[in-house]
Amino acid sequence: MLYRFTDEIPASQLDRVVAATLQRRLWINDADYPDLPSWGERLHRELADGFKHAMVAYNRRSVAGSVIFKQGDDPRVLNVRRIAIRPIEEGRGIASFLLRSAEVEAKRRFADLQTVRVDAKVSNRAIRGFLNHSGYTITSIEDLYGLGAGMDAIYTKTIS
Numbered sequence: 001m002l003y004r005f006t007d008e009i010p011a012s013q014l015d016r017v018v019a020a021t022l023q024r025r026l027w028i029n030d031a032d033y034p035d036l037p038s039w040g041e042r043l044h045r046e047l048a049d050g051f052k053h054a055m056v057a058y059n060r061r062s063v064a065g066s067v068i069f070k071q072g073d074d075p076r077v078l079n080v081r082r083i084a085i086r087p088i089e090e091g092r093g094i095a096s097f098l099l100r101s102a103e104v105e106a107k108r109r110f111a112d113l114q115t116v117r118v119d120a121k122v123s124n125r126a127i128r129g130f131l132n133h134s135g136y137t138i139t140s141i142e143d144l145y146g147l148g149a150g151m152d153a154i155y156t157k158t159i160s
């Protein structure tokens with residue numbers, strides 16, 4: 001299977017990428033993220049404006065997986081959100097390559113970058129296994145969103 005990885009998303013593809021980003025996922029309960037619909041509504045505009053970026057893996061014309069990233073308020077920090085792989089595409093190294101590609105591309109765009117930060121529910125063991133494999137460790141556990149949906153683990157990785 002030949003995959004294409006890109007962060008150059010033409011306007012005509014934005015609907016498709018946002019839909020893929022918000023897709024139901026095997027390892028995550030969307031009830032854990034009550035603000036998801038409003039976050040998704042903003043995402044389309046923020047991608048178009050270049051405020052957020054998406055790294056996307058295409059399998060032919062369909063989106064196999066995607067990662068959203070943006071520079072934090074602290075310019076040394078990259079925030080990564082919604083690592084999403086289509087269930088039928090899992091276990092093929094797509095998330096690893098997507099995250100690594102996002103790190104490399106972000107470092108190219110944002111010269112000050114030192115740390116990549118990803119948050120996920122503490123209960124999400126799949127993402128913990130994946131992020132540990134990708135060199136991330138948990139640096140704190142907080143209730144980030146204050147929406148009563150469970151504690152969040154903050155994973156970080158230092159990039160040179």
Ligand SMILES: CC(C)(COP(=O)(O)OP(=O)(O)OC[C@H]1O[C@@H](n2cnc3c(N)ncnc32)[C@H](O)[C@@H]1OP(=O)(O)O)[C@@H](O)C(=O)NCCC(=O)NCCS
Binds near residue numbers: 092133
């Ligand atoms: C977790 C997820 C990102 C993995 O995607 P993937 O493309 O299948 O991952 P990869 O093939 O790149 O896996 C790389 C490594 O991560 C680890 N890993 C992947 N899935 C795992 C799982 N379910 N449990 C434990 N470790 C896992 C393994 O070490 C794996 O290496 P191996 O295949 O040699 O064993 C994907 O299953 C997913 O989309 N999950 C739902 C999204 C989510 O929970 N997002 C959280 C909010 S950011």
